[in-house]
Amino acid sequence: MKRIWSLKKADLVAIVPPFVWLVLFLLIPFLLVFKISFADLKFGVPPYTSLTQWEDETLSLTLHLRGYLLLLSDSLYLSTYVNSLKMAAITTVVCILIGYPMAYYIARAPENYRHLLLLGVILPFWTSLLLRVYAWVGILRSDGLLNTFLLWLGVIDAPLEIYRTDMAVYIGLVYAYLPFFILPLYATLVKLDMRLLDAAYDLGAKPWRAFVTITLPLSMPGVISGAMLVFIPAVGEYVIPEMLGGADTLMMGRVMWGEFFTNADWPMASAITIVMVFLLLVPLIVFQVNQAHRYSESERR
């Protein structure tokens, strides 16, 4: 690996700005939160104690582990983590099942239609998420659009209880994150060399076999990056479970919000955040390193 000081000036110009950006807006805030997670509650501004103290010619560093211990001892937090991961995982799987055919269809559509269809995927971003989730409230409520329509059709006798349930949260999450899955997958599929499929047909593969053996494996990078773009933010999602979920819909975002704003317990909220970041970060880093390793491995041979 090249060392930073052996790089040329031009390389440095390219590398330094993103590094500065990451340090300023990612690393420093993270370290601040990390620090607060080891503090104790205090009335005043800021509402937490400082970690270091200078007294009697002694510099003492006090680490309060209250937040972390509470996380481990109170089963509410643990089940919230598990539930958040579960809901994010199910959301991701549903996004894959719905998003793959959509991305595939868009990538295979005639070129002049493609941009129109892509626009349809991106268009919702032009309005605020809050508004769009509110729209779902209007649709899913017991006297909402969906129930009124189904009752009118005569399919159901009594309104379906969707609003303020986990089901509503899943609908909201899939709705909000589907474009994040479609776009990277589309980018992968549209680049796929169609001659490879011709070659597969030529060698005797029926269309379905060609899809499973050629298109699917070659689109995996798109599926993986799309899935990550859905899974990671979905774990910490706050707005959707808050607006569509029931009182018993346990998700990290809501718990964090509660600790920060309702209980004003910054150290506790920080501890929850730190644990969540590590829960997500560690498997991601392992995965990335693994990918990079495999890539350089195959390049070197």
Next chain:
Amino acid sequence: MSTGVGGLNSFSGDANEFVRLVDLTKIYGDTVAVQGVNLTIQRNEIFALLGSSGCGKSTLLRMLAGFETVTSGQIFLDGEDISGLAPYQRPVNMMFQSYALFPHMTVEANVAYGLKQEGVPRNEIHERVYEALELVQMSPYARRKPHQLSGGQQQRVALARSLVKRPKLLLLDEPMSALDKQIRHNTQIELVRILDQLGVTCFMVTHDQEEAMTMANRLAVMTEGQIRQVGTPQEVYAFPNSRFVASFIGSTNLFEGEITVDEADHVLIDSPDLPRPFYVDHGVSEPLGMKVWLSLRPEQIRVTREVPSGDYNWGHGVVSHMAWMGSYALYQIRLDSGKIVEATMPSQLLLQFEPPGVDEEVYVCWGRDSATVLAS
């Protein structure tokens, strides 16, 4: 030998006939890509379809592979009409121009792919894959991925992959176009050796006339969706049937002319570019007074300082350009009429005497059997 359209439109029930295209046509919207092509390909021959880009040769190839549907006409392979079959149902395999190797599979898996689709038993797949890789000398690379191979090696894998299913017809799409010029020639010879060894019937498409001449037993020249001439490389080179073919296969000098004398054993043709008429030592089917063209290959024209004897087949001019090409020298000579002709002179000859230089006055002459009379 007549210079007429030889072989075209003739459907004799040849026992060796293996592939037959009947009135094959492909129309996209209002563009005719392939127009009423009739062709026969013999068993075990290498047949080249030669044409510049956009002439319809790729569309024709894709119809043979099954990637394009046939607008009208039929494709017979070994007596069976395959024009309605899907690509995966045809006993035809193709080596793609860009090779189209599956990037996520090893060399071995690439070659095995076709056999797996056929449901060949595992141990037989292994055996046949290694047999095919052995044939192209790629078995040491079986575990590599395509991107770890050089262009030449990728081509060998692509060839093995298209041969391993023992197709009745092998299609080659511009087989050498992705290779460096240096290795192209040897690869062409090697490929012909492998195909001959296996006795595969092969249909190739190329824009490179040298490639077609080197590899093919017979070739067809195509332009604007139509076949212009079919024959062995020697036939097509020596007896082109049109100005298009004459200038497409090799380079040539074309003279406009008018038949003035038509005897059984010779004709005389006047050209505005030369003070003396052409003497051609065979009769032609074109009527007296008809406008024709004459094709003279550069190697048929001799450049000298002496005045040639006789009343026919020579001209006078000035050397306007000379290029040393290695094995021969290329002369451009401006005739007195202003027309530029190209002539080549073998290198050995250049060493025997002081060759004419630029701006020197010279005479050009050619034999009675040199010029080819073209009606179109």
